[in-house]
Each structure stands twice: as C-alpha cells, then as structure tokens.
Amino acid sequence: MFRCTRSDAAIAGAIAMAMAMSPARVEAHLNSTGLGPVYDGAVHLLLSPEDLVPAFALALLAGLRGVRHGRSTLFALPAAWLLGGLVGIAAGSGSGTTTTVVSLLVLGTLVASDARLSLTMLTLLAVSLGLVHGFVNGVGMRPFGVGVQALIGLAAALFVLTALVVAFVVQLRQSWSRMAVRVLGSWIAASGLLMLGWVVHARS
Amino acid sequence: MRTPEKLLRRLLPLLLATLWWTQTLFAHAQHGESASFRTGFQHPVSGFDHVLAMMAVGLWGAQLGAPAIWLLPVAFPMVMAMGGMLGLMGVPLPGTEIGIAASAILLGSAVMLELRPPHVVAAAVVTFFAIFHGYAHGAELPPGQNGLVYSMGFVIATGCLHAIGISVGVIHRWSWGQTLLRTAGGAVAGAGAFFMWRALY
Numbered sequence: 067m068f069r070c071t072r073s074d075a076a077i078a079g080a081i082a083m084a085m086a087m088s089p090a091r092v093e094a095h096l097n098s099t100g101l102g103p104v105y106d107g108a109v110h111l112l113l114s115p116e117d118l119v120p121a122f123a124l125a126l127l128a129g130l131r132g133v134r135h136g137r138s139t140l141f142a143l144p145a146a147w148l149l150g151g152l153v154g155i156a157a158g159s160g161s162g163t164t165t166t167v168v169s170l171l172v173l174g175t176l177v178a179s180d181a182r183l184s185l186t187m188l189t190l191l192a193v194s195l196g197l198v199h200g201f202v203n204g205v206g207m208r209p210f211g212v213g214v215q216a217l218i219g220l221a222a223a224l225f226v227l228t229a230l231v232v233a234f235v236v237q238l239r240q241s242w243s244r245m246a247v248r249v250l251g252s253w254i255a256a257s258g259l260l261m262l263g264w265v266v267h268a269r270s
Numbered sequence: 271m272r273t274p275e276k277l278l279r280r281l282l283p284l285l286l287a288t289l290w291w292t293q294t295l296f297a298h299a300q301h302g303e304s305a306s307f308r309t310g311f312q313h314p315v316s317g318f319d320h321v322l323a324m325m326a327v328g329l330w331g332a333q334l335g336a337p338a339i340w341l342l343p344v345a346f347p348m349v350m351a352m353g354g355m356l357g358l359m360g361v362p363l364p365g366t367e368i369g370i371a372a373s374a375i376l377l378g379s380a381v382m383l384e385l386r387p388p389h390v391v392a393a394a395v396v397t398f399f400a401i402f403h404g405y406a407h408g409a410e411l412p413p414g415q416n417g418l419v420y421s422m423g424f425v426i427a428t429g430c431l432h433a434i435g436i437s438v439g440v441i442h443r444w445s446w447g448q449t450l451l452r453t454a455g456g457a458v459a460g461a462g463a464f465f466m467w468r469a470l471y
Contacts, residue, residue, distance in 0.1 A: 115418050166418065178344055243275045245340040252344045253429055256351035257421040263358030263408055264417030270360065 107219030110203070111227070116166040117199055118227075123173035123254045124195055125228045126247055128188060129235025130177065135185055136232035139192045143228055144221040146196025147203070151217040154204020162202035163265055169195060170258025177251025180244075286430055306416040310423025313407060314431065319370050319465045320403055324428055326377035326458045327396055328435015329451055332442050333381060338389050339439075342396050343432040347425050349397040350404035354424075357408025366409075367469035369402030374462025381455025384448070 111117055121143065128139035173195070176183070183191070200217070207216050238244050314320055327346055331339040356363060376395065379385075387395075407424065438454075441447030 115422065119418075119422070170418075175348075178348065238275065240275050241336075242340075243278060245344075246278070249340070249343055249429065252347050253422075253425045256347040256425045257418060259348065259351035260354045260358070260408070260421035260424065261418050263355030264421070266355075267358040267360070268417075 103213070103215035104219035104222075107207075107216030107221075108223035109219075110216065111220050111223045116162060117203065119254060119257070120166070120169035120173055120195060120199065121224055121227060122231060123170070123177055123251065124192060125231035126177050126235055126250060127173060127181070127183070128192075128228070129232040129238075130180055130244065130247060131183060131188060133236055135183075135188050136228075136236050138185055138189045140225065140228050140232060142189050142192040143196045144224045146193040147200035147224055148196075148217050148221040150197035150200025150202075151204035151207070151220070152200075152214065153197075154201040154206075155208050155213050155217070156204075159205055162199070162206070163261075165198050165202055167258055167262045167265060169199070170254055170261060174251050174253070174255025174258055178248050178255055179251075180248055286433070306419040307423040310420035311427045313410075313424055314427040317406075318461070319374055320407075321431060322458045322461050323370065323373045323377055323399065323403065324431035325435035325438070326374065326381055326455065328432040328437075329381045329439045329454065330377060330392070330396075330435075331432075332436050332439020333384055333451065334386060334389070334392060338392055339436060341389060341393055343429065343436070345393050345397050346400045346432065347428055349400040350407075350428065351421075351425065353401035353404025353406075354408030354421075355404075356401070357405040357410075363402070363405045366402050366406050368466065369399060370406060371462050371465035371469050373399035373402060374465055375459050376462075378455045378457070378459030378462050382452050382459055383455075384452060 111121070124139060124143060125136075128135045173191075175181075203220065204217065207213060235247055238247065314324070327342055331342040353363075377399070380392075380395075439451065442451055
C-alpha cells in the first residue's frame with residue numbers, strides 16, 4: 067500500500083505551489099481552438115450521414131458474411147479511405163451527392179438480399195467505397211487546410227466503427243436477428259432511392 | 271452469457287422510444303439536419319391512413335408467419351421509396367388517394383379473413399400498394415430539408431410502424447389473440463372504406 071511521508075508531501079506541495087504561481091491560459095473548452103484536426107476528422111465521420119451510413123452498411127455486410135470478411139474490411143476500408151483522401155487533397159474537385167446515392171443503393175441492396183459475396187469481391191467493394199468517399203472527403207477538406215491529420219482521425223474513427231459493427235453482427239446466430247440486419251439494409255437502400263429522387267427533383 | 275440477441279431485445283424498446291421522442295438538437299451548427307430527421311420521421315406517422323396500412327402490413331406478416339413476417343417489411347420500404355422517388359421526380363400517378371384507401375381496405379380484409387395466399391402473392395399485393403404510399407409522401411416533401419436525413423427519418427418511421435404491427439401480431443399464438451387480430455383487421459378495413467369514400471366524394 068502507498069504511504070505518503072512528510073517529505074513526499076513537502077515535495078508535492080512545492081510542485082503545486084510552483085504550478086499555481088505560473089498560470090497558463092487554459093484551452094480546456096476548445097471554443098477557440100476547435101477539437102484539433104485529428105478529432106475534427108473523427109467527428110466529421112460521425113456527423114456526416116452521407117459517409118457514416120455507407121460505411122455502416124459495408125460493416126453490416128461484412129459482419130453477415132463472417133469473421134474473415136470482417137477482418138479484411140476492417141483494414142481495407144480505412145486504408146483505402148485514407149488513400150482516396152490524400153489523392154483528393156492533392157488534386158481533387160468533385161461532388162459527393164451521386165457517390166452517396168450509389169453507395170446507399172448498392173450496399174443497402176446487398177445487405178437486404180444477404181448477398182454471398184466472396185472475400186475478394188467484398189474487399190474490392192471496401193476498397194472502392196473507401197477510395198471514392200475518401201476522395202470526396204479530401205476535396206472537401208482541402209480548402210480548410212486540415213488535410214492529412216483530419217484524414218488520419220477519420221480513418222481511425224472508421225476503423226473503430228467497422229470493428230464494433232462487424233464484431234456485433236458476426237456473432238448473430240438466430241435467424242430473426244440476422245433478418246433484422248437485412249431489414250436495416252432495406253432501409254438504407256430505400257433511403258438511397260429517396261435520395262435519388264431528391265437529386266433529380268433538385269436538378270429539374 | 272449475454273448474447274447479442276439478448277442485448278438487442280433489451281435495447282430495442284429503448285431505441286424505439288428514443289426515436290419516437292425525437293427532438294431538435296441544436297448542439298452543433300448543422301441544426302437543420304436534426305430538424306430534417308424529425309420532419310421525415312413525423313411525416314409517415316402524421317397520416318392516419320398510412321399508419322393503419324403500415325400496421326396492417328405488420329399484422330398480416332405476423333399472421334402469415336415466416337418467411338412473410340420478414341419478407342414484407344424488407345420489401346415494403348424499398349418499393350415505397352421507389353414510389354417516393356417517382357413523386358419527387360414529378361412522374362404523374364393518378365388515383366393515389368384511392369390506392370391508399372384501397373390498401374387499407376384490402377390489407378385490413380386480409381387480416382380480418384386471415385387470408386393465406388402464397389408468399390409471392392402476399393409480397394406482390396403489399397409492394398403494389400407501397401408505391402401509392404411512397405408516391406403520396408414523395409409528392410408532399412417539404413422544401414429546404416436535408417434529403418438524406420429526411421429520407422432516413424421517413425424510412426425508419428415506416429419501419430417502426432411495421433415493427434409495431436409485427437409486435438402486436440405476436441398475440442396470434444393465442445386463440446383470443448387471433449380473434450382480436452381479426453377484429454383489428456376489420457377496423458382497418460372499415461377505416462379504409464371511410465378513406466375511400468372521402469377520396470371519391
């Protein structure tokens with residue numbers, strides 16, 4: 067058990083006194099600093115349904131297919147997203163609306179139909195999704211100068227999200243719970259269809 | 271051992287209650303998005319005809335049992351969204367209100383008579399009417415909303431109505447429950463007849 071002697075207390079008291087005598091400006095509330103580029107990137111994913119929902123759908127699909135598919139997606143998706151983002155920052159211009167619609171439609175339909183994709187196909191899908199969405203993110207981040215650090219934060223958040231969702235879905239054994247995941251997929255595809263309607267509506 | 275299924279069972283009522291209780295969150299600058307989700311979520315539950323038909327889908331699914339109990343809620347949102355897309359695109363679909371009223375009459379009657387057609391036929395009937403429900407909502411979407419968040423709210427609310435129908439339909443395992451479900455089906459069909467009368471006159 068830890069015992070505090072009188073000399074320990076004196077040293078601790080001296081350090082505390084020294085710190086109190088030299089106050090520095092506290093940035094604890096982050097109103098002036100923001101969260102910092104890494105955390106801004108992580109939060110961007112969580113607050114952007116157009117990126118969050120497709121990533122969530124891919125994790126559901128990987129979880130339905132099993133552990134090997136989940137592991138592959140866990141590493142392929144964040145890595146490709148990071149790579150796409152770097153390309154987007156370096157040279158990009160473009161809009162993400164069409165990307166979102168296609169991602170929601172394709173991934174939602176695959177989850178709803180419980181598509182039995184091979185490991186190679188799913189990895190290719192993860193890489194494609196990561197590259198395209200990462201590219202759009204990189205283009206969007208370029209004017210703000212948050213760049214690479216934000217992308218690292220985003221990729222880290224993506225890794226955690228994929229790990230949590232895959233780990234949850236991969237354990238589901240009862241048919242009703244797997245079917246609930248497929249219902250979620252149909253909701254995602256339906257949102258994509260409505261989104262397509264919105265896009266056409268806005269352009270007409 | 272706590273399985274994911276047990277966790278789901280415990281969390282689902284809480285999740286549904288939270289979704290039902292949606293409030294606008296102004297914690298960050300993009301407050302328009304939470305307003306869009308709330309608007310989208312409230313839209314399907316604001317029309318009594320839609321609510322009755324959606325719950326009838328769930329009730330009928332529960333009566334038919336597996337795989338219809340899952341097939342109908344998977345197929346319905348996708349076809350309904352297709353109808354919503356047509357509405358947003360401005361594609362004309364005459365007789366929308368009549369189609370919605372007819373859906374309440376037919377689905378209510380199916381529950382009341384406990385009809386058991388082949389699953390493909392049941393899915394075809396439900397998805398046919400889903401187009402009318404989706405179209406009506408698509409044509410009425412308010413301007414200035416975030417499309418994706420609104421759509422998600424809209425689809426999730428419809429899914430919750432199905433879930434309520436399926437949950438209520440669990441009473442089908444008891445004889446008194448079967449009678450109660452048939453009575454509920456009759457009530458839905460009666461309400462559908464009223465909606466039809468209102469649509470025609």
